[in-house]
Amino acid sequence: MNILAIDTSAAPLTIATAVDQKIIAQALDVGMKSHSVKLMPAIDTVVKQTGFKQSDIDRIIVAQGPGSFTGIRLAVTTAKMLAWTLDAQLVGVSSLAVLARNVRDFSGCIVPFFDARNGNVFAGVYQEDAAGDLQNVLQDSHIALLDLLAELQKLHQPLCFIGQGMDVYRNQILATYPDAKIVEDNIPTGQSLVDIGFKSPIVEDIDQFVPEYLRQTQAEMLWAQKQSTEVLKNNNYIQDV
Amino acid sequence: MSDVLILAFESSCDETSVAVVKNGREVLSNIIATQIKSHQRFGGVVPEVASRHHVEQIIHCTKLALKEAQVDYQDLAAVAVTYGPGLVGSLLIGLMAAKAISWAHDLPLIGVNHLAGHIYAANLVAEIKYPALALVVSGGHTELVYVKAAGEFEILGDTRDDAVGEAYDKVGRMLGISYPAGKTIDQWAHEGKDTYNFPRAMLHENNLNFSFSGIKSAVINTLHHAEQVGISINKKDVATSFQNDILDILLAKTQKALHKYPVQQLIVAGGVAANSGLRERLQQELANQVELIFPPLRLCGDNAAMIGAYAYIKYQKNQFASLTLNADPSLDFEYCNNNESLL
Ligand SMILES: [Zn+2]
Numbered sequence: 001m002n003i004l005a006i007d008t009s010a011a012p013l014t015i016a017t018a019v020d021q022k023i024i025a026q027a028l029d030v031g032m033k034s035h036s037v038k039l040m041p042a043i044d045t046v047v048k049q050t051g052f053k054q055s056d057i058d059r060i061i062v063a064q065g066p067g068s069f070t071g072i073r074l075a076v077t078t079a080k081m082l083a084w085t086l087d088a089q090l091v092g093v094s095s096l097a098v099l100a101r102n103v104r105d106f107s108g109c110i111v112p113f114f115d116a117r118n119g120n121v122f123a124g125v126y127q128e129d130a131a132g133d134l135q136n137v138l139q140d141s142h143i144a145l146l147d148l149l150a151e152l153q154k155l156h157q158p159l160c161f162i163g164q165g166m167d168v169y170r171n172q173i174l175a176t177y178p179d180a181k182i183v184e185d186n187i188p189t190g191q192s193l194v195d196i197g198f199k200s201p202i203v204e205d206i207d208q209f210v211p212e213y214l215r216q217t218q219a220e221m222l223w224a225q226k227q228s229t230e231v232l233k234n235n236n237y238i239q240d241v
Numbered sequence: 242m243s244d245v246l247i248l249a250f251e252s253s254c255d256e257t258s259v260a261v262v263k264n265g266r267e268v269l270s271n272i273i274a275t276q277i278k279s280h281q282r283f284g285g286v287v288p289e290v291a292s293r294h295h296v297e298q299i300i301h302c303t304k305l306a307l308k309e310a311q312v313d314y315q316d317l318a319a320v321a322v323t324y325g326p327g328l329v330g331s332l333l334i335g336l337m338a339a340k341a342i343s344w345a346h347d348l349p350l351i352g353v354n355h356l357a358g359h360i361y362a363a364n365l366v367a368e369i370k371y372p373a374l375a376l377v378v379s380g381g382h383t384e385l386v387y388v389k390a391a392g393e394f395e396i397l398g399d400t401r402d403d404a405v406g407e408a409y410d411k412v413g414r415m416l417g418i419s420y421p422a423g424k425t426i427d428q429w430a431h432e433g434k435d436t437y438n439f440p441r442a443m444l445h446e447n448n449l450n451f452s453f454s455g456i457k458s459a460v461i462n463t464l465h466h467a468e469q470v471g472i473s474i475n476k477k478d479v480a481t482s483f484q485n486d487i488l489d490i491l492l493a494k495t496q497k498a499l500h501k502y503p504v505q506q507l508i509v510a511g512g513v514a515a516n517s518g519l520r521e522r523l524q525q526e527l528a529n530q531v532e533l534i535f536p537p538l539r540l541c542g543d544n545a546a547m548i549g550a551y552a553y554i555k556y557q558k559n560q561f562a563s564l565t566l567n568a569d570p571s572l573d574f575e576y577c578n579n580n581e582s583l584l
Contacts, residue, residue: 034567036333036336036337036567036568037565037566037567038565039337040337040340040341040344040564040565041563041564041565043344044344044564054344054345054346054347069289069292069330070292070330070333073292073293073296073330073333073334073337074333074337076296077296077299077333077334077337077338077341078337078340078341080299080300081299081300081303081337081338081341081342081345082341082344082345084300084303084304085314085341085342085345085346086345206300207300207301207304208297210293210296210297211296213293217287217289217290217293218289219282219283219287219289219290220282220287220290223282223283236278237276237278237279237282237294238274238275238276238278238279238294238297238298239274239275239277239278240272240273240274240275240305241273241274241275241539
């Protein structure tokens with residue numbers, strides 16, 4: 001199976017091609033230029049390096065979020081459009097799971113996270129099973145770091161935190177878990193993307209595929225607080241005219 | 242020469258639209274999904290919400306556009322997309338979708354200025370004769386544009402503050418009209434009387450620029466004052482007074498522009514071009530001196546057919562974009578530099 005994998009959920013950009021789980025070519029870009037400029041040219045370069053024609057792509061794996069709202073929209077829009085127009089399979093994977101997959105040979109719980117400002121993080125908890133596959137232990141969520149640290153206590157497992165901007169959180173983490181392993185890394189590798197996406201379910205309705213924001217917009221949150229449950233049931237907001 | 246079919250994307254604000262246009266003149270399909278009902282919850286367009294809706298709608302619209310036009314990728318000559326001006330998060334969705342289709346099927350990509358699209362909606366109903374003058378009026382723009390030749394634009398004048406559509410929405414909010422307010426104000430304006438005589442800003446100034454923040458303040462003051470002294474307000478009279486004020490300014494500046502830049506055609510473009518009061522006034526006062534082109538209502542608001550119409554001009558000039566094309570939220574035309582001296 002010929003695979004194209006895409007991740008622009010945080011600052012780095014990762015594009016990879018693989019045949020089954022074997023990576024053929026990849027582009028990792030941590031430069032400052034925006035994903036909206038780099039994404040499609042990077043896909044073009046990597047796919048052509050691989051020797052694939054566009055129509056050779058059988059499956060597109062995309063990091064669906066959480067992450068930067070704009071970043072996950074760029075990748076998801078590109079991936080769903082490509083999958084639909086090339087008649088390829090589409091697979092969405094958690095961008096936190098991809099980050100967790102960067103940690104290998106750790107038997108405890110892996111806690112990948114992205115900074116979500118104001119003391120909040122996007123985080124999940126993952127653990128390798130006996131077969132070496134990553135299993136989700138605690139669902140990805142938007143959570144205050146202090147609440148996350150409290151939750152983790154119930155797991156009674158050695159912990160490995162992975163993410164970027166650790167300087168902000170290192171002391172807080174170590175104050176609660178002095179033995180925790182801390183990995184300063186936020187580059188999703190092509191191998192991590194493909195390993196997870198190869199074994200994940202295929203999206204059935206590409207049309208309805210959207211990013212996992214894990215956070216409502218401020219405007220919708222404030223609006224919802226003032227509405228009756230009757231009003232909230234209606235979510236028919238788009239009309240073809 | 243064989244027909245040139247362009248698949249066009251538009252997502253600069255709160256409409257997701259995909260169209261197929263033939264030779265820049267004929268609409269084969271023009272699918273528009275509007276988010277108005279969603280943004281009505283907030284009293285205006287919320288950019289993050291708009292971006293999210295675009296992702297939900299983009300395939301649905303593309304699918305329908307191809308189906309309705311009964312074309313396949315091999316029938317297409319190019320893929321066009323609005324890359325500005327507009328809301329950056331919204332623009333990016335159409336842009337990514339267009340790039341994906343362009344790359345997947347080896348089709349050339351054309352980046353289109355949204356304002357050029359509004360003006361070239363005219364080509365879908367008549368043939369533009371150059372030079373032409375365009376009055377672009379919408380929620381984001383109020384511009385007099387000189388169209389020297391195909392694809393050559395110069396701004397003669399624009400707004401110093403609010404866009405005209407923005408003034409309608411703000412005044413609408415004060416009158417308790419839900420967003421977008423243009424249609425209701427237009428209707429009320431036909432039912433009330435001009436009793437307030439609000440100030441006509443910049444009317445006699447020797448330039449082609451507009452200002453609409455003054456009239457907005459005048460309406461606020463009138464309403465506040467009435468509330469304080471306890472007199473009731475006839476909202477329809479306020480609407481009539483407000484609309485008359487706006488139309489007087491638009492007409493006066495357009496007249497002035499026509500005087501300095503004689504053209505055969507006046508193109509009225511943008512969402513506010515749907516205003517019936519504006520259409521009536523232009524007909525009455527200008528129809529005898531210039532050919533008026535009003536695109537039908539569906540082509541006045543944001544839509545992808547107009548993007549396909551202008552893309553055809555760039556296609557003929559071989560003006561293609563690369564896959565690095567980025568959204569440019571403040572994209573604009575050049576200003577006419579000998580404008581002031583001519584007046
Ligand atoms: Zn517009």
